[in-house]
Amino acid sequence: MFKTTLTAAAVAATTLFSGIAQAEPVYFIAAVSVTDWDKYMNDYSSVAIPGILGAGGEILVGAQEVSVVEGDYAHNWTVVVKFPSADAANSFYGSPEYQAVIPIRHAASNTETSVLMVAPQFVPPS
Secondary structure, three states: OHHHHHHHHHHHHHHHHOOOOOOOOEEEEEEEOEOOHHHHHHHHHHHHHHHHHHOOOEEEEEEOOOOOOOOOOOOOEEEEEEEOOHHHHHHHHOOHHHHHHHHHHHHOEOOOOOEEEEEEOOOOOO
């Protein structure tokens, strides 16, 4: 059962990043509503951070508070990670180690309001 779930998650991650040029940097952006800080920081982040770094990711932002310039922002944890490529982001997200801690992230946050996304690096129009 776990192997089937892991395979499905890896396929979903490949599909998620498939529309992004493979050689360009991508940004993994998370707006999370953390409900259990101890579980999130100790159980989830202790695995997620080494996984990000091991896949070549660079954590650019990890902040409980942000300055909202316009609109409403109700999240209490914002993360921006730069990966060298969509393949590197895939490697992180689809890894067995990260897949194993996703349920911990879900248990420690509000999954109805939290958002995770991947976006390509901006390339000015020519």
